[in-house]
Amino acid sequence: MVTFKVILPANDYMAVLPQIVLVSTALLVLMMGVFKKLVNASAPGFTALAGSLLALGCVLFVGHHGAPSSTFGGMVLVDGFSFFLSLVICIIIALTILVSLNYGNFFNCMRTGEYYSLLLMAGVGMIFMATAGNLILLFVALETMSISIYALTGFHKKQLKSSEAALKYFLLGAFGSAFLLYGFAFIYGATGSLDIIKIAGFIKTHPQMLNMKFLVAAFVLTIAGIGFKISMVPFHMWTPDTYEGAPTSVTGFMATGVKAAAFAALIRVILVPLAPMQHSWVTIMWIAAFLTMTVGNIIALVQDNIKRMLAYSSIAHAGYILLGFLAGTGLAQAGMLYYLMVYAFMNIGAFGVVALLCKKGEEYTSISDFAGLGFKYPLLGLVMSVFLFSLAGIPPTGGFMGKFYLFTQALRSGYVWLVVAAGVNSVISIYYYLRVVVVMYFSPQASENSIVLGSVSPGIVIALATAATAVLVMGIFPSYFFSLAGNSIFSLM
Amino acid sequence: MDTSGLNFILQAAFWVTVALTISGAAIAVFPRNILYNVLGLALALIGVSGFYLYLGSLFVALMQLLIYVGAICIAIVFAIMLSRPLHVDIPPRSAGKVWLGILAATVFFIGAAGVALKTNWQAAAGHVYKASQWSVQNIGNALLTRYELVFEVISLVLLVAIIGAVITAGFSRRISS
């Protein structure tokens, strides 16, 4: 006779409530997708939307009060940083689902249960990446996110470009994961722990560690692994092809969610615990940030496909955010968080507009397709202009304030030349963002190839309106969001 | 058997494992027939599982055999079988790529070996090595208590992988038809 005794560990399940909600919804949606006879064809999408909004509600409901703590034996960190990024990621998921609901009217494969299920599961991975206090959980979460995104990238079943994109992303991404895991092994070898807090404590109490080449090797490998995910030069090769080939709704998700989660991991694993060894990474990261901004912006100048252009622009934006990484102060970290939030809104918005401009089974992705759009559909043109102005960093948008914070913090930490380079880059970038606006408003409309809006569901209107409003509000009233970000930084006591 | 004889056998077996791994890795890289490469990979992975025994973890060694040798190599063989016949005309290796590969591997090897050799290895404070620490029971205990969250997230990884596999396969079927 076996007698079970109930040992319930004192874990704070509220801390992972959003993830639990998302996983449950994902499983439900997946089952809805295969039992087609029992449910409506559009049910998976709307259930996924409800689940993501519920998760968003959970994040806000649980919130974060009081001192940072950890639960599940140090596996999950409960602090403002977790709260902020969970919030951003839940918003990204909800907006992506709203965009996808409309996109699915053009492409039937985007209405299936597994599409929404993978989307939610990737979101779970992202949230765990941002909240993980242990390198093993962080890695497993990264894999959950990555594998989902690989599958989502290849979702355009009839387009070879989509499968090429998925293959490229998969091969390079797997390579990046291997680097990251090797780096984690080095960190474990150097510090004897996988807990981020313990790693930081060990490095603080053993300053002689900092001269060890071992730790430098750990840093290099880890940054290479995360660099793949944030498309830092020289690990950016996959970005344009993958962004172009993936379904546009997924591209928006990939550009914002993956980047937010990967930057969160960068802050959690490297920036804060390894802060004492900053002197040994300054040069290498300086070069990386400079190249990331410059390569992204220069190549974006000559792109005719809007998805490729936005892909190179996302590389450039990763470079701007790396300025905050280099500056390394608490305020700089707040600048990074603020930027990630603005970036999420403006990029999902821009990709959302691209995802709206489709006809059955086909996308308009050439910039010349946008000719005359501004007069034909004034509201759409206006919204797109807001996103592009924000991406270019023109006031009064959130993109401007984000750049302003990041550049100021980098200046304060003494990176004058890098900030000058970033400024020049921003000026260059105005050219290609405004080129789209110019085409929308000042180009005569090519009559035979004009865009006719097919399906505009209320969902995407809400998504675009929310994103545009958020971009403007964050630009006009930045102090609230900046203080929210400032209260959410990850720091050690 | 006296200890010195035993030690000799264990030493010899260690170097046999090393030889097995390196020769397997060489077979995985050099022959032009991709099936030989897979078999070489399997051999190298068997050798690696031997190293896990020397490092004191029977469980990891067994899992290495079960997953890498037993499942992943099989999956690779299937992947080769569904690709186009590669052995019909094998293009010659381009010398530039070979040298580039050698260069990259050398740099990485020197870097890793240099770091490993230069490090002053010390046992972490308070860590006493006990074989029982790595018993399957202890792993089960750790997996379901301290690492319970990881454990559940792993099931998500598996789920996502299954969905990905089914979607990818469905995709290629449509292209070919």
Added chain:
Amino acid sequence: MLAVYLPILYMIILALLFGAGTVFLSHLLGPARPFKVKTQSYECGIPSEGAHYAQTPVKFYVTALLFLVFDLECVFLYPWAVYYRRLGAFGLAEMLIFLLILVVSYVYVWKKGALEWD
């Protein structure tokens, strides 16, 4: 400590010797009288035709991948199974959640038709 694995080593050596020995012995002892028909590849007695290589359907690959994933699941069942009495009801609950997620994936695979051969 490693000495416990010595029988495995002996076993491997014995197996290798047996395999190599039989091949060598049959080569040594067996008469070798090849002629043209005899050296052809054997295909159920019918004269073989066409290329010996055929592209396999993707079905096989899906099966291999599903095998891989469910094989991995066993890896996690094993440490739980040897310790489940002491893990108690909480461990059982965790394992049930783990299995629930995998059962969902199993139902998905089944309903998708990935287990059907046609």
